[in-house]
Amino acid sequence: MSVTTLTLDEVSHILTRASFLEAEDPLERAKRLAKRKIALLFYESSTRTRTSFELAAKGLGSDTTLVSSLSSSIEKGETLKDTGLTLRALGAEAIILRHPNSGSPWLLEQETRLPVLNAGDGMHEHPSQALLDLRTMLNHLRPGVTQVGPETLAGVTVTIVGDILHSRVARSNMLLLPRLGARVILCGPPPLLPDVAVDAGPGIEVERDFERALAQSTVVMMLRIQAERLAGLQLDLEEYKTAYQLNGERLAKFAPTALVLHPGPIIRGLEITPEVADGPQSLILEQVHHGVAIRMALVERALTQKGGQA
């Protein structure tokens, strides 16, 4: 539901299982959750996350049902509680939820008593994304490490740039990475990054100057501007690009060895230029790849922990 509810031991377990399941023979793997029923409940469109969770669940052999806002009773005004209870009555043993309101996974869990995986709730969190980002970083910075502790990322500085205010990816990362010893720098203009962000948790800093932030970065995580959540906020995009766009020149000058991440979808030419997105420092496609492994571990955990079949 939130990365804050995961202990570092649990994070280690998820990373370990992700590696194990990824390496396992697909036929063997498909027996793990054979005949188990998982519902994907998506109130917002999402290609990347939905496909990733679906592939993960199917890879473990489970049956999945997709309920999306465009194809169901959701449209007819049914409440989240009632939709959840219906899915449970239909035999769902876990629900993967993407929802436009922050905190909705708690409501769904409370009302259905089923394990709920948070696939993104409002502006709040996107825990599986933070875990796959972590796996991507470890793969390059700490190869082979799956057991993490409070010092694992000591000396690593991760800069998250752009529309922090509306980003659930940013929140999950800023709440997770400092617990592994990383420094997190948030970078963006005040309307997209309020000063109170530093108080969201320990180990978080704010640096408004992108180039100064870049110069300190081991990892740069670029975020898109979420136009749909701007809620009347006026933003001069040309000004924004001048100050915060990650282009080849900036990267070469201030962070020539930094890893470049982006949770997608990317808007080429806005927050990031094509040469950087497709360049040698970019790990954007690798992130997508790690997503399936992490989500296999999460789905397995959801169904074996509370289902009593450990």
Add this chain to the structure above:
Amino acid sequence: MSTLLIRGGHLIDPAAGVDGLKDIVLKDGRVVEVAAPGKAKQAEGAEVIDATGLTVAPGLVDIHVHLREPGQGHKETIATGTAAAAAGGFTAVAAMPNTTPTNDSPEITRWMQAPERGSSVRVFPIGAATRALKGEVLNDYAALKAAGVVAVTDDGHPILKDNIMREVLAQATRNGLSVIQHAEDTRMTQGASMNAGATAFRLGLRGMPPEAEYGLVERDIRLVTELVHAGATKAGHQPHLHVAHTSTAQAVAAVRQARRNGLRVTCEVAPHHFLLTEEHVGCYSTHAKMNPPLRSAADRDAMIQGILDGVVDAIATDHAPHAAQEKEVEFERAPNGITGLETALGLSLRWLHHEWKMPLGRVLSLLSAQPAALLNLKGRGTLAVGSFADVVIFDPKQEWTYQVRDSKSKSRNTPFDGWTMQGKVKWTISEGRVVYRG
């Protein structure tokens, strides 16, 4: 009507300056005698309530409740809301006009007070300041007052336009009515569902900045000042601005300053605002969602300070019942508000009196004499001879646990379920009738 003798209790009547063992005789809905123990002369043939070891006080007065009728009987009815009031020791409640339809008229005002509503305690309707709470066209205050309204407000829909608020204050003053403002500059709170700050940021919720509250309080005080300077008081009435459910330190400071400047500006604080903070939102609990929202610890402390040092004039619950299905939704979609009538006395006694050492008489005054005076409810908030026979009798020492499943209210939306309270209500008497027996 029968005669009632309340015998052996410790009477605390701050407005009358009484704090000691007294016997009280109630007859025909009024207090007819307050005498030393055993010395009452008019108690012949009276039914006796033995209040030995108990505190006897004027029935409590809540000047901010939502009884939901007409039109929203699935949340609460006047009968269930006032039954909850009686259980909480209240004998008079002022009902907010955001009903369906809104209380814009003498007809609705009278309908709310009609005997058919089955009210346990006295209901004082508050009229809508503007038609349908839209902040555009003023209602007819003279007609509303004649029908029984005790104040006007657009509670829940703050009056933002300066010219309209100026006119509301002027008309209300002319008619001897108080203006109650729900101070929230809604231009700053669009889409927001809790207090602005680090907690809201972490939870991914849009926040309501404190300035949305105190900015409007400051604006209203400026309008009152202008009205006074323009000579509005010559007509005999002084403008009275009452700030509803104050929640920010700066709003209390603004009220304090206005009073120093000689203005009649008052404010109330709800128990949740002197007890809880934004941290109680926790995992998106909709029982911690209200408007104004739970604020920071510093704001909460300022509410306590304001109560202790006297700038706060009343404790009011903002009792706001909502049906279970309305609260069992996403935090951002849930309606604002919690119930409060049954918990206000127990929480106030436990925290203000027991924990923070406020004298019992002062706590009771904030719950009866002061709010009654504030809305000019004659004969309420005191047990002086001639007053209404509105009495609460409680055991000041008894600790008890609030169980929402036993609530008399139709709704169950409270964050105080399972909380330890102090001061168990034993009897509530409204105009001479026993309306609750605990």
